[in-house]
Amino acid sequence: MARPRPPRRPHAAPRSGSRPPQGLPDRETLLAFIRESGEADRSDIARAFGLRGSDRIALRDMLRDLQDSGELGRRGRKGVALPGDLPPVGVVEVVERDADGELMVRLVKGEDTPLVRLAPDRSEAASGAPGLGDRLLVRFEGLESGETEARLIKRLGAAVHRVLGVVRKSARQVRVEPVDRRSRDQVLIEGLAPPDLRDGDLVVARLVPGGRRFGLHRGEILERVGREDDPRAASLIAIHAHGIPTGFPEAAETEAEAAQEADLKGREDLRDLPLVTIDPPDARDHDDAVFAEPDGDASNPGGWIVWVAIADVAAYVRPGSALDRTAREKGNSVYFPDRVEPMLPERLSAGLCSLRAGENRACLAVRMVFDASGRKTGHRFVRGLMRSAAKLSYEQAQAAIEGRTDEVTGPLLDRVLKPLYAAYAVMLDARRRRSPLAIESPERRILMDSEGRIASIRTRTVLPAHQLIEEMMIQANVCAAQTLEARKTPLIYRVHDTPSLEKVHALADFLGTLGLPWSKGEAPRTERFNRLLEETRESPSAAIINEVVLRSQMQAIYDTDNIGHFGLNLDRYAHFTSPIRRYADLIVHRGLIRALGLGDDGLTDRDIAQLKGTAEMITAAERRAMAAERDAIDRYVAAFLADRVGATFTGRISGVTRFGLFIRLDETGADGLIPISRLGGEFFVHDETAHALVGERSGAHWPLGLPVEVRLVEATPVTGGLLFDMLSDPVKGAPPPPRGRGPKRPGAVDARRRGGPPPGVRKGKRR
Incomplete structure (x- = not known):
């Protein structure tokens, strides 16, 4: 993945000590101003240079030329910035999962900005992660490796203020338990709840502003939408959770x-x-x-x-x-x-x-x-x-x-x-x-x-x-x-873009671990992908290769500009x-x-x-x-499997992340999680190139696509969550080289001297 420019300081006009001269700037001066500002719109620039009348028109033409030549990128309707520049804090959208199942985000106002990996919250399991399509406020942080990571500050949109959940009543209080498995925060209903409210009701609750700093969120019930035990609850939940418009005027x-x-x-x-x-x-x-x-x-x-x-x-x-x-x-x-x-x-x-x-x-x-x-x-x-x-x-x-x-x-x-x-x-x-x-x-x-x-x-x-x-x-x-x-x-x-260079390079690196050649300089062509799939169709790696090729593709969209x-x-x-x-x-x-x-x-x-x-x-x-259709199916499948807790299933590893393994069952196509804490009592290194978790002590490998047998530990229909235990043995292998804390050894890389993992490898969490 190409490395984005490190985040700039918060948007502001240049300091008084470096105030630009008045009058229409030349291209170099204008670019220097935007570089210093981080992001600016035409009004900001005109105000800074004292431009009026025809000079403002000339500025508009200059900005358009700089955008056409690729020297500037657009930020929203009126803003501009250097191509690929990221602010220290920005609003992003979760646009895809990478080959390891981790979430990638893109700046909402920056079409030219690169995809950035969303850092998982180490204090939560996988269920704490946002989902595709979510808008988030994040902080961009540069890593020592040169890459940039986005760290979640808060989720944005209606979902921040409204919660769809299930009523849990006790003698003293009424709580709403969110149906979104990515959220663990229950809502305590303040004041009088509707008198006919029952335990197990599906409701929409509104968070009350100005609640307590500690403890549960406070809220009030806005409407009832159904019952938790309704066989059709899964689609009702999906409709309300994703804001699907219903009915007709x-x-x-x-x-x-x-x-x-x-x-x-x-x-x-x-x-x-x-x-x-x-x-x-x-x-x-x-x-x-x-x-x-x-x-x-x-x-x-x-x-x-x-x-x-x-x-x-x-x-x-x-x-x-x-x-x-x-x-x-x-x-x-x-x-x-x-x-x-x-x-x-x-x-x-x-x-x-x-x-x-x-x-x-x-x-x-x-x-x-x-x-x-x-x-x-x-x-x-x-x-x-x-x-x-x-x-x-x-x-x-x-x-x-x-x-x-x-x-x-x-x-x-x-x-x-x-x-x-x-x-x-x-x-x-x-x-x-x-x-x-x-x-x-x-x-x-x-x-x-x-x-x-x-x-x-x-x-x-x-x-x-x-x-x-x-x-x-x-x-x-x-x-x-x-x-x-x-x-x-x-x-x-209906357009579908060519895979990005970052995705093609990641695919080439992965294929290299299997001994399969792929030139990084070769332009992506459908026949080249098809030849790879055909040549490996009967190999043990066929499933993982198909999965990684699928994840290397872009998403199709609607657009008035044709790119084929x-x-x-x-x-x-x-x-x-x-x-x-x-x-x-x-x-x-x-x-x-x-x-x-x-x-x-x-x-x-x-x-x-x-x-x-x-x-x-x-x-x-x-x-x-x-997203709504997928969530509904997940909940229906969890309901279907709820009475089979304790049963064993065959499947494949469909996702490898720092926090665990995702498993896709052969019988139903259902996806569930094995947290890294249930894989054994050792540290695991996440090898991004090989798409595998590797035991730091034993060298045991859990690679993407590996056929496994698992036991269903938990199925939660209201959230669609499945939890498994691993029954199969990992692939044997040599443990990674030791990561000493002493002085740098001859030939050792900088990441090891810092006590971090080798390049392209990130360390998993041990619990």
Whole structure:
């Protein structure tokens, strides 16, 4: 990881003894002023140099030039600083976990600043750490190694003042126990609690300002949201804990209820095309349908025509309407094992915008032409009226292709399903040549019973039917981006950045410990990652290599600036295929309607003016939804395992940190912690390069990806926490060299003379 500049002193104007001369400064003087200030905005600079009128305009142009040349970085809307500079104290966001499971933060107002490791609180276990998406106030501290570490001062946002928790009543007091396993601070309810408040109620409590300096936080109960013993409590907790918007304003519901079925006016009649929807068996909405047939054009022998029809949500959700405002705020639908919090009211999401079999539905469709090698040779968009021929599940479609038809798929086999799979076969050839990332990331599928309890947890099996739909949707999304670019219509791209040099270097260092070559100077390419994964697929290290490659990737986001999609290995990509559940897709639909003259309900000038802000909002909403869905699943899994405390499980080490090991179970995919205190009575050194904990005395190794057997010690459904004991033996190895306290020995490194660990190695905690 690149080393950020050490933190500067707190922001302030230069001291009077070094006051700058009055008048428009030259570039060197301006940079020196900003370097001394640490951070400044245009008003600060103009005031310091006494600038007025045209000089202020010239200053603005000078600052813009310095930013364009990379000599200055932006801080928020108006601030500037030297690129990569960190203040002594700043607001950060937790943006990712590194390969060892430790949290990385980035300055909220500094896009050019590097990722910085968040130092764990040594007085707490792993449950004390913040989570992804949290905003924190931190102090940046330079280490002797030259790196910078962020130390938590306090968490920011509503969560600091509101606590979601479970009521614990006693004869003398009422307390609220937080459901967030990262917090151990209970809240003592002051004054009279609601008379019907019961032990085990899920409540939202507000911290009372000006409480006592010592002892429990004081608070008051704002609302009750459910019961701890409700089988569906996990999703309720996730919704409230992450601030997921719920329900719809009356105006939005009224607009949805007033919506009418579409007719053929202004639309192409596609009802004769036997389009089918293929979705999970428990899908709550159906916004895409597909059909394929051989291309009858003699100039394209062996070619295929593929139709992808998408629900025309733009026909019902007009710009500036109550439905539009609500959908933009929500950003996306949020899916839990037992419920969905939809982006649109049910009248639309499960009704008029859902492509139900046998019912007329408005759609925006793309007709794509592929040659015999799978190369797309052309496409066109139409606004149409369609009627789905059937609703199929992935398993149903795959079974039919394998010879196991039923009453629905039997009549469709030759006319619909076989052509779809034949078209996919040529598209697959092109996909293989494109070589998108082939990282394996198993997905858990939670099956619920009629009472809302977990019946089983399985790893989702990926079928060719899944891959068929995925590839056809990808190609439709590419067509949308290409069309809007060609028509010079602004759009929101789905972008995925190339892995950073820091991550690539860390990957190369790790692979070096396994004897696998990787040139640090080689530009990251998807085919290079895929070759590594393929060459090691049958090796004992396959799981850990897959995990480290996955963690070396950046997160995809929405943006109005196109940098391509690294994971899919595409130059341009936009989300078009799910407007029922993603606002980004609705914006792309409106862009196509405007660009192609398909109606008066396309992208407006106001939409375009706020496109950048919209991209940021829906990216944040996506992160919020992912965190809520993940937390709910963790709680459901903990509830599922609660009656199996004491049982043994097989799994793998999925995270290695200074405070312990994270274990992922093979059976359920559940993640839990083994604190370092339960690994043995010796000091452990955290070897960052090898992603392992190493016993200082025995040399025992606990590396990332190691298959292990563990015993479940504790399962806490309300927090989703799992605690394990290790039953397996570590990998044997030589202990690290002794770290003497005497004078520096010949050849010893400075870190050892200081009594610290060797470079790249940090010492764990012994309890």
